[in-house]
Amino acid sequence: MVKISQTTNNGTKTDDIVDYLLEKMHIAKTAGHTSLVIKSKEIHTEMGFTSASPRYPMVCQAMRKVMKDGIDKIRKQPPKGNGATLEIEYFL
Numbered sequence: 001m002v003k004i005s006q007t008t009n010n011g012t013k014t015d016d017i018v019d020y021l022l023e024k025m026h027i028a029k030t031a032g033h034t035s036l037v038i039k040s041k042e043i044h045t046e047m048g049f050t051s052a053s054p055r056y057p058m059v060c061q062a063m064r065k066v067m068k069d070g071i072d073k074i075r076k077q078p079p080k081g082n083g084a085t086l087e088i089e090y091f092l
Helices: 014-030 040-046 056-065
Strands: 035-039 073-076 087-091
Touching: 014 035, 014 040, 014 056, 035 040, 040 056
Parallel strands: none
Antiparallel strands: 035 087, 073 087
C-alpha cells in the first residue's frame, strides 16, 4: 500500500504536522498534564502558515489523525469540519 501525505507549497507534509502535535503532547505529559487542548488556529500560526496560504484542512487532518478512538474528544468543530476553530482535547 502506498502512503499518501499531502504537501504544502513550503514543503510541509501532514506527517510533519503530526510529528509537531505528538511533540507538543509529549512536552505536556512530561510537565505533568493529564490532557491538552489544541486549537487548529494555534498550530497553523505556530508552524508559520499564513492567511495568504491557509493550510487548515491539512492541520485539521493531522489533528484528527493523532486522536485516540474513544478517548480524545472534539470540543469545537467548524460547520464544514475543517477550519480555524477546530479544537480537540487529547488525554495524555
